[in-house]
Amino acid sequence: MSEQKNGRAGLIVWLYTTKYVNKLKRYGLVHYVSKNINYAVLYVNKDEREDLSRTISKQHFVRKVENAYQCELPKTFDGVLDKVTEMAKKKTELEKSELETSRRVI
Template sequence: MIRTERQALIVWFQHMKNIKQLKRYGHLISVSRKLRYAVIYVDQTDIEEKVTKLERLPFVSKVDQSYKPFIRTTYENKSIQKTKEYEYEMGI
């Protein structure tokens, strides 16, 4: 099974009645009625094309890209200092 790289787009809109049209551009995940935005997942290869098409729509205010795929998620362990390790064992 091939896993496709995806990225989220946050689409700010003006009216709730146009949400059905947003489903054409990607996988609609969630919609905020109060703040009037929607989260859509799109393939990373097609992201520039989808952003330009979404920005052309009359009911869309702006489109933001998520930076989650570009954030490093592998963390390094910090070595515990010997004095702190001793204090933890003593209960201080």
């Protein structure tokens, strides 16, 4: 139980064909496979991301490998509502000032 979890990192694997998608399972967790666009979302340990992306890109059925940044996005929305209401107030004040200046010009 004292073992700490390594964070997950996502990889977007662009494929020539989805026929060999099962071979990706040895590198990590295959989360999603798109047969129309020919890509797969693969989750691996953060520590192994660079090495695995190099080895996966050498496979004959892989077009290219990109990092997926969804795991790095913030998952909390603390204070977002306050920021949005503040931005809305600034926008309405700006519109009012522009309206007043346009009336003065006329």
